Amino acid sequence: xxxxxxxxxxxxxxxxxxxxxxxxxxxxxxxxxxxxxxxxxxxxxxxxxxxxxxxxxxxxxxxxxxxxxxxxxxxxxxxxxxxxxxxxxxxxxxxxxxxxxxxxxxxxxxxxxxxxxxxxxxxxxxxxxxxxxxxxxxxxxxxxxxxxxxxxxxxxxxxxxxxxxxxxxxxxxxxxxxxxxxxxxxxxxxxxxxxxxxxxxxxxxxxxxxxxxxxxxxxxxxxxxxxxxxxxxxxxxxxxxxxxxxxxxxxxxxxxxxxxxxxxxxxxxxxxxxxxxxxxxxxxxxxxxxxxxxxxxxxxxxxxxxxxxxxxxxxxxxxxxxxxxxxxxxxxxxxxxxxxxxxxxxxxxxxxxxxxxxxxxxxxxxxxxxxxxxxxxxxxxxxxxxxxxxxxxxxxxxxxxxxxx
Amino acid sequence: xxxxxxxxxxxxxxxxxxxxxxxxxxxxxxxxxxxxxxxxxxxxxxxxxxxxxxxxxxxxxxxxxxxxxxxxxxxxxxxxxxxxxxxxxxxxxxxxxxxxxxxxxxxxxxxxxxxxxxxxxxxxxxxxxxxxxxxxxxxxxxxxxxxxxxxxxxxxxxxxxxxxxxxxxxxxxxxxxxxxxxxxxxxxxxxxxxxxxxxxxxxxxxxxxxxxxxxxxxxxxxxxxxxxxxxxxxxxxxxxxxxxxxxxxxxxxxxxxxxxxxxxxxxxxxxxxxxxxxxxxxxxxxxxxxxxxxxxxxxxxxxxxxxxxxxxxxxxxxxxxxxxxxxxxxxxxxxxxxxxxxxxxxxxxxxxxxxxxxxxxxxxxxxxxxxxxxxxxxxxxxxxxxxxxxxxxxxxxxxxxxxxx
Numbered sequence: 001x002x003x004x005x006x007x008x009x010x011x012x013x014x015x016x017x018x019x020x021x022x023x024x025x026x027x028x029x030x031x032x033x034x035x036x037x038x039x040x041x042x043x044x045x046x047x048x049x050x051x052x053x054x055x056x057x058x059x060x061x062x063x064x065x066x067x068x069x070x071x072x073x074x075x076x077x078x079x080x081x082x083x084x085x086x087x088x089x090x091x092x093x094x095x096x097x098x099x100x101x102x103x104x105x106x107x108x109x110x111x112x113x114x115x116x117x118x119x120x121x122x123x124x125x126x127x128x129x130x131x132x133x134x135x136x137x138x139x140x141x142x143x144x145x146x147x148x149x150x151x152x153x154x155x156x157x158x159x160x161x162x163x164x165x166x167x168x169x170x171x172x173x174x175x176x177x178x179x180x181x182x183x184x185x186x187x188x189x190x191x192x193x194x195x196x197x198x199x200x201x202x203x204x205x206x207x208x209x210x211x212x213x214x215x216x217x218x219x220x221x222x223x224x225x226x227x228x229x230x231x232x233x234x235x236x237x238x239x240x241x242x243x244x245x246x247x248x249x250x251x252x253x254x255x256x257x258x259x260x261x262x263x264x265x266x267x268x269x270x271x272x273x274x275x276x277x278x279x280x281x282x283x284x285x286x287x288x289x290x291x292x293x294x295x296x297x298x299x300x301x302x303x304x305x306x307x308x309x310x311x312x313x314x315x316x317x318x319x320x321x322x323x324x325x326x327x328x329x330x331x332x333x334x335x336x337x338x339x340x341x342x343x344x345x346x347x348x349x350x351x352x353x354x355x356x357x358x359x360x361x362x363x364x365x366x367x368x369x370x371x372x373x374x375x376x377x378x379x380x381x382x383x384x385x386x387x388x389x390x391x392x393x394x395x396x397x398x399x400x401x402x403x404x405x
Numbered sequence: 406x407x408x409x410x411x412x413x414x415x416x417x418x419x420x421x422x423x424x425x426x427x428x429x430x431x432x433x434x435x436x437x438x439x440x441x442x443x444x445x446x447x448x449x450x451x452x453x454x455x456x457x458x459x460x461x462x463x464x465x466x467x468x469x470x471x472x473x474x475x476x477x478x479x480x481x482x483x484x485x486x487x488x489x490x491x492x493x494x495x496x497x498x499x500x501x502x503x504x505x506x507x508x509x510x511x512x513x514x515x516x517x518x519x520x521x522x523x524x525x526x527x528x529x530x531x532x533x534x535x536x537x538x539x540x541x542x543x544x545x546x547x548x549x550x551x552x553x554x555x556x557x558x559x560x561x562x563x564x565x566x567x568x569x570x571x572x573x574x575x576x577x578x579x580x581x582x583x584x585x586x587x588x589x590x591x592x593x594x595x596x597x598x599x600x601x602x603x604x605x606x607x608x609x610x611x612x613x614x615x616x617x618x619x620x621x622x623x624x625x626x627x628x629x630x631x632x633x634x635x636x637x638x639x640x641x642x643x644x645x646x647x648x649x650x651x652x653x654x655x656x657x658x659x660x661x662x663x664x665x666x667x668x669x670x671x672x673x674x675x676x677x678x679x680x681x682x683x684x685x686x687x688x689x690x691x692x693x694x695x696x697x698x699x700x701x702x703x704x705x706x707x708x709x710x711x712x713x714x715x716x717x718x719x720x721x722x723x724x725x726x727x728x729x730x731x732x733x734x735x736x737x738x739x740x741x742x743x744x745x746x747x748x749x750x751x752x753x754x755x756x757x758x759x760x761x762x763x764x765x766x767x768x769x770x771x772x773x774x775x776x777x778x779x780x781x782x783x784x785x786x787x788x789x790x791x792x793x794x795x796x797x798x799x800x801x802x803x804x805x806x807x808x809x810x
Contacts, residue, residue, distance in 0.1 A: 058734030058742055088730055088742065090759045123727020124760050231731055308713070309805055316806025322528020325493055326636055329463030337463055337493065354495040355529050392806075394799035400714055401721025401797075 003169040003257030005264060008177075011164025012146025016175040016200035018044040018242035021145035023152035026135030028128055029083025029121065038132060039152030041196055042077040042108055042141050047238035048202075049075035049116070050209040052216055054233035061086045061093035062117035063232060065101065069116055073205035075238055076114035078196060079104040081132070082153050082181070083121040087231040096127045103136045118234050120181060120194050121155055150179035153194050156399055157182040161272040167201075167261045169254055174201035174243035176261050180269040182276050193220060195235040195269060201258060202241030204249040211259050212237050219266035222302065222387040223274045237262075274388040279395030284314055286374045288328070289384035296333035297378075297385035303331030304374060305389035315391035317367040319360065321349045328376055341377035345369075408574040408662030410669060413582075416569025417551025421580040421605035423449040423647035426550030428557035431540030433533055434488025434526060443537060444557030446601055447482040447513055447546050452643035453607075454480035454521070455614040457621055459638035466491045466498035467522035468637060470506065474521055478610035480643055481519035483601065484509040486537070487558050487586070488526040492636040501532045508541045523639050525586060525599050526560055555584035558599050561804055562587040566677040572606075572666045574659055579606035579648035581666050585674040587681050598625060600640040600674060606663060607646030609654040616664050617642050624671035627707065627792040628679045642667075679793040684800030689719055691779045693733070694789035701738035702783075702790035708736030709779060710794035720796035722772040724765065726754045733781055746782035750774075 008015050023039030025031065051070055053063050069075070079100050086093045101115035119127070150160035164177035180195040203211070216235055241247070248254045275283040286304045291297035304310055307327040313320040321342055329335050342350035345366025349358050366372065372391075413420050428444030430436065456475055458468050474480070484505050491498045506520040524532075555565035569582035585600040608616070621640055646652070653659045680688040691709045696702035709715055712732040718725040726747055734740050747755035750771025754763050771777065777796075 056731060056734040057738075057740040058731055085727070088727055088755070088758060088760070090743070090757075122725075123731060124755070125727075231734060312802050312805035315802065318806055320527070322490070322493055322530075325463055326461060326528060329461040329636060333462075335462040338495070350493070350529070352495075353493060355493070392802055394802045397717050397720065397797055397799045397802060400717035401723055 003167055003260065005261050006166050008164040008166050008175065011177055012162045013041055013149055013177040013179045013196055013198045014143055014146035015164035015177040016198045016242070018200055018240045019198045020044070020141040020143055021149040022139040022141040023145070023148035024135050024138040026081070027131040028081055029155070034151070036148055036152035037083045038081045038135050038139065039149040040077060040079050040104055040139055040141060041149055041198070043238060043240040045240050045242065046074055046076050046114065047240040048073055048205045048208050049236065049238045050205065050212050051234055051236040052212065054231060056231050058088065058231045060119060060231040061089055061097040062119045063234060064094065065097045066116040066118065066234065069113060074114065075116050076110045077104055077108055078116040078118060078236060080118040080153050080194065081127070082155050084119060084125055084127050085121045085123045085232050086119040086127050088124040089126050092126055096129055099129060100132070103133065107136055107139070108141070116236065118194055120153065120232050123231065146177065146179065153179065153181040155181065156278050157276055159276060161269050161276065163265055163268045165261050165264055167257055169257045172243070172245045172254065174199060174245055176265050178265045178269050180273055182273045193233045193235070193273065195220065197237040197262070197265065199237070199239045200241065200243040201239055202243070202245055202247040203239040203258065204247050207248060207250045207255065208237060208239055210250065211262055214259060215262045215266040218263060219270035222298070222385070223270045223389065271388050274390050277390035278399045279393040280390030281393060282314060282391045283371045284311070284374065284389045284391065285371065285386060286376065287384060287386045288376045288378065290378040290380055291383040292334050292381040294383045294385055297383045300328045300331040300333040300376065301385045301387035303327045304376065305387040308392055311389065311392035314367060314372055315393050317364055319344065319349065319363045319367065324374060324376065325350065333378070334380060335378060336380060339379040341379060343375040345373050408572055408665065410662070410666050411571050413569040413571050413580065416582055417567045418446055418554055418582040418584045418601055418603045419548055419551035420569035420582040421603045421647070423605055423645045424603045425449070425546040425548055426554040427544040427546040428550070428553035429540050429543040431486070432536040433486055434560070439556070441553060441557040442488045443486045443540050443544065444554040445482060445484050445509055445544055445546060446554055446603070448643060448645040450645050450647065451479055451481050451519065452645045453478055453610045453613050454641065454643045455610065455617050456639055456641040457617065459636060461636050463493065463636045465524055465637040466494055466502040467524045468639060469499065470502045471521040471523065471639065474518060479519065480521050481515045482509055482513055483521040483523060483641060485523040485558050485599065486532070487560050489524060489530055489532050490526045490528045490637050491524040491532050493529045494531050497531055501534055504534060505537070508538065512541055512544070513546070521641065523599055525558065525637050528636065551582065551584065558584065558586040560586065561683050562681055564681060566674050566681065568670055568673045570666050570669055572662055574662045577648070577650045577659065579604060579650055581670050583670045583674050585678055587678045598638045598640070598678065600625065602642040602667070602670065604642070604644045605646065605648040606644055607648070607650055607652040608644040608663065609652050612653060612655045612660065613642060613644055615655065616667055619664065620667045620671040623668060624675035627703070627790070628675045628794065676793050679795050682795035683804045684798040685795030686798060687719060687796045688776045689716070689779065689794045689796065690776065690791060691781065692789060692791045693781045693783065695783040695785055696788040697739050697786040699788045699790055702788045705733045705736040705738040705781065706790045706792035708732045709781065710792040713797055716794065716797035719772060719777055720798050722769055724749065724754070724768045724772065729779060729781065730755065738783070739785060740783060741785060744784040746784060748780040750778050
């Protein structure tokens with residue numbers, strides 16, 4: 001069935017029907033103009049809910065709590081704070097996460113078991129619960145509160161990342177919204193990613209889980225490296241059915257449209273996360289084509305986008321293309337030197353494994369923009385993949401050498 | 406058999422008997438005071454020779470040539486240049502590498518087949534063979550030439566890295582020398598490591614290969630990540646037997662002493678390489694103990710030493726210990742949060758997975774020195790491993806954003 005997918009102007013997690021949100025400044029992170037660090041996302045009716053969590057052996061207390069509560073595939077609200085990860089905080093951390101859920105439940109009149117918890121920020125420090133308790137009463141939930149929620153989850157991000165799409169399919173219409181906080185990493189070994197997705201579509205829980213996994217695979221997992229995650233990473237989707245559509249399952253006529261729309265939201269947010277990497281001035285988009293398999297194309301694309309050398313060179317508009325090919329060469333993907341081609345922007349810089357004749361000024365131009373496109377052609381097969389990242393700047397180091405102090 | 410191992414004052418690759426070296430400036434890299442970029446290491450008699458090469462699918466021309474020539478386990482000389490990697494240079498690159506060997510053979514009166522070739526520097530650019538041909542005549546080999554060779558292999562290294570040890574064992578005496586150029590990487594995905602080891606001990610080729618592999622495993626492989634190598638990486642050992650000892654095999658009484666001495670030389674050079682990382686101001690030594698296996702201890706130690714976040718925090722004397730534990734948590738090693746302990750220098754900062762009571766000024770002191778010791782205790786088993794790295798500074802980015810330009 002043909003679907004129309006359109007981005008919603010000023011879209012947010014409260015664009016879908018039935019979702020309310022609100023946030024406040026509780027004094028968890030350092031105060032700046034307009035700072036918010038504690039927020040709640042709430043649905044008028046219980047939701048089918050699915051999430052992907054960090055694979056780090058060290059899991060933050062809110063991750064442990066949310067993972068357990070999500071086993072039933074249901075949630076009504078999520079409470080989130082920034083400024084403190086509530087990770088490596090032992091029994092006290094678990095108690096604090098549980099209290100965050102209880103305070104949220106009390107304020108919204110639901111069961112604490114229906115509240116999920118997420119945190120992001122400094123590891124190893126306990127939450128300032130005293131200040132937070134007082135702040136809960138200041139949170140006012142509203143249908144316009146999505147923008148505040150998007151601000152309340154930020155740490156070193158320079159701007160909120162949120163969007164929504166409206167899907168029209170036959171007689172039906174539903175909306176998917178999302179908010180994310182950034183991976184500030186050059187190598188995303190602490191991606192510190194949080195993402196909250198909402199939809200008013202009615203979605204069967206098994207399909208919701210499958211659909212989320214697929215969407216994350218082509219978006220957030222192509223910004224960060226699988227397995228290289230912080231103790232706090234969490235991507236959550238809540239579907240409340242308020243659009244009134246028939247429940248979407250894997251076999252539904254609407255399944256494809258839902259998947260496509262969800263991937264658009266995730267991709268938008270993932271690219272935004274990449275663009276807003278700590279100290280970043282450019283979005284880098286790397287496409288590897290002609291690989292022997294999608295798995296190899298993914299390996300190669302991510303190796304390029306995660307190479308500190310490539311990122312530093314792009315930061316300096318340095319046409320050091322050897323570093324790109326070398327990253328592909330060590331990625332684990334099959335590479336035949338004499339077949340490799342490379343484009344930077346529209347300029348072919350490598351042909352059949354050797355430097356092509358190219359205009360240096362044109363390459364400089366391609367490197368100087370706010371989006372740098374790198375296109376690696378392996379010429380061995382038909383598989384392709386795209387990954388996103390940002391350049392590596394002196395500012396990144398400055399930010400990360402003074403995070404706690 | 407008890408062996409005495411002593412570092413040689415001003416030791417170099419020509420400290421062992423029968424080795425000669427020399428170098429000159431051929432105009433391959435930018436000229437600075439005392440620059441050298443073309444060198445030869447030569448043995449009076451043929452050597453048993455073994456090497457470890459890059460695992461990158463993209464191999465520089467000199468690597469392809471040397472790998473093939475070393476199959477017989479014999480070499481007499483090696484010629485090396487810095488400033489140009491001769492990688493991704495196609496047929497011309499292979500022809501140029503072969504010509505470097507021929508010119509060396511001609512000057513020293515040996516067969517070109519007995520000459521190995523190594524290069525390091527910018528990828529994708531052909532060697533300036535015209536200038537290099539003229540320069541070969543300027544190279545004067547001498548028994549004191551080791552220091553010049555150590556300088557001729559440098560790229561962004563701030564100083565030469567060389568050493569030698571003398572081994573006394575019963576009536577016998579032999580010497581092992583070495584020179585290395587640095588891995589300038591925060592993540593060593595292009596470790597660009599070259600290392601030349603020499604010994605006047607007589608060593609049987611199979612044992613020489615085994616011994617080199619073992620020594621590299623506890624030294625260079627604990628600075629760089631396995632498989633994350635540049636197209637040019639090469640660690641070579643040449644044994645010429647001029648000490649007059651009985652040939653050392655795996656079963657020899659002298660095998661243990663040889664292994665121990667070789668590891669000392671490799672460790673010295675590897676730590677030097679770490680300390681002299683691009684823009685580095687500190688050596689970071691990470692020991693993980695109490696692991697369930699050595700393999701897991703190695704994984705964990707390297708994850709910490711390779712974390713950009715840990716490196717940036719140490720650069721800024723920021724006691725952000727959560728990043729260290731998080732790196733261990735994502736390393737693949739088994740970790741039980743409630744058992745983890747962490748020391749920075751002598752200060753216990755984490756006990757049983759939680760922040761310990763510690764003096765901030767003492768941690769600051771431990772972070773401020775030129776060597777920062779990190780000791781992670783998993784308390785799950787008895788295996789341990791140590792890895793080395795350097796801090797991540799703004800200068801690293803500056804260096805790597807302007808490498809070619």
